[in-house]
Amino acid sequence: MDLELTDEQHALVETTRSFVERELYPHEEEVERCDEVAPELAAEVRKKAVAAGMYAANMPEDVGGPGLDAVGMTLVERELGRASYALHSLVARPSNILLACVGEQRERYLLPTVRGERHDCLAMSEPGAGSDIRSMATTAVRDGGDYVVNGTKHFISHADMADFVILFAATGAEQTTAGPKKRITALLVDLDSPGLTVRRGSACVSHRGYHQCELSFVDCRVPVGQRLGEEGRGFDLMGEWLGASRLSVAATSVGRSRRVLDLATEWAAQRTQFGQSIGRFQGVGFALADMATEVEAADLLTLRAASRLDHGTMSDQDAAMAKLFASEALGRITDRAVQIFGGMGLMAELPIERFWRDARVERIWDGTSEIQRHIIARSLLRPLGS
Known part of the structure; x- marks a missing residue:
């Protein structure tokens, strides 16, 4: 398995990160304060995402989407995950269930959603x-x-x-x-x-x-x-969507973990106590080392699952492992970051407390951690007849 990104994939990452830092970061505090994304801001972000070719990136070219493969989409969502969810969700990933649309449904639901006209x-x-x-x-x-x-x-x-x-x-x-x-x-x-x-x-x-x-x-x-689709076959459609959605949660969890790690590392390097940076104390340095290791492990699990999806070999277990580990790693990483920041980590003046709060839902939606463990355990036991 080739673990190195291609030049095109590196360019995709850089383009997406630049968009996130330029178009999304500046609005995070306002969204957090108001608990709203102003309609005019939502329209502006969507318009810019469409112009940048990033909108509905999971949709194939034959319906008007950019047609990214699963690995490419995972890289995009990893970078989008660095930003406030309310903002990065505007760079829409329409449900791939809509690809089941036929006839008039395509004109009424699928195609307008890919173009950003309907949601x-x-x-x-x-x-x-x-x-x-x-x-x-x-x-x-x-x-x-x-x-x-x-x-x-x-x-x-x-x-x-x-x-x-x-x-x-x-x-x-x-x-x-x-x-x-x-x-x-x-x-x-x-x-x-x-x-x-x-x-x-x-x-x-x-x-x-x-x-x-x-x-x-x-x-x-x-x-x-x-x-x-057919009557009574909605469960099958649901299963196809859940695998992609769990990869999405894993990817955004990795992106947010990286941003938290960057902020914690910078704080540990600049904050001084007892005449030296706190990062030089073993308690803080080891915490950073564990955080960095977990980010890399979550990233690799997620990219492996995405690569298998592209090759038609991804199992429910692959998606479950990625979602389980990445979301739980995010919880541990944000908690350690609060500890490194100390009292300031809980203050609304800094974004750390937001990341800490936001991390909690990732272990619940799109299938709880317990459901993911059930899927993994079932995959291990079934071949043995249990």
Whole structure:
């Protein structure tokens, strides 16, 4: 396995980092203070991302995207991850589930999303169904040419900025060797559809300005033509998306870890106590060494998974390992950074306390650490018949 980046990949990293430092960093304090990204700022960032050829970089060229491979996309998201999530999410990665669009769906949902004219959000989680997706209570019942949707989704990221939702709902049940399981179907639902209400969720300690919302469906009628894929096959679409999303979490965790490490190293070199820089004290120096080692290990796990994805050999275990280690490493790295900064690490004057808060959600969304461990353990035990 070649661990060295090509010249083109180095250029991609430098271009993305320059964009992040120039277009995103200057607005971080404002977003943190206001818990909002002003609409005019969001439009400006998106416009510049489109002009730079960075928008919807995960989408293939035949639908108007830049067509980056998985490794390239991982490198881009690693650099975007250095910035406030509310800002870097504006350089959109539309859900690759939209590639399942056919016919009119392409013109109405896929292509405008790739161009940055429309924005999607994805709705799986419910108050009673988080990791246990098959237990979702939201239903879509066929009635003539429509599905009638009823139920509630919550923790739906940036639904307040979206134009449509990729909804997963139960459309009946099927018998399996493990007993009856709900058949999950994906639907494309415009957010202005009658019967759909979007409400801002509770304030979150992580990622200010990037809001989670609650979606309430009451007899919301969705035309059958807005079904994404086959009825009852939404779980398969979901599985394809989760692998890519877990790589995304891993990559952004690596990027944020590197930024935190850079800040902690600079502080340790400049801050003096007892006549010398604190980095020369073993307690601080060893902490920096551990941080640096974990960043490199997380980066390699993530790039390995991305490379395997490009070659069609990535397993659920590969994505789970990358997401698990990178997100948990970020938690340890930000905690050590707070310790190195001391009291100043907890002050809003510096960004360290923000990184510390923001890191916590990475071990929860897109599959908790416990779910990732379950996936890895299952992959180890299944070949032995257990």
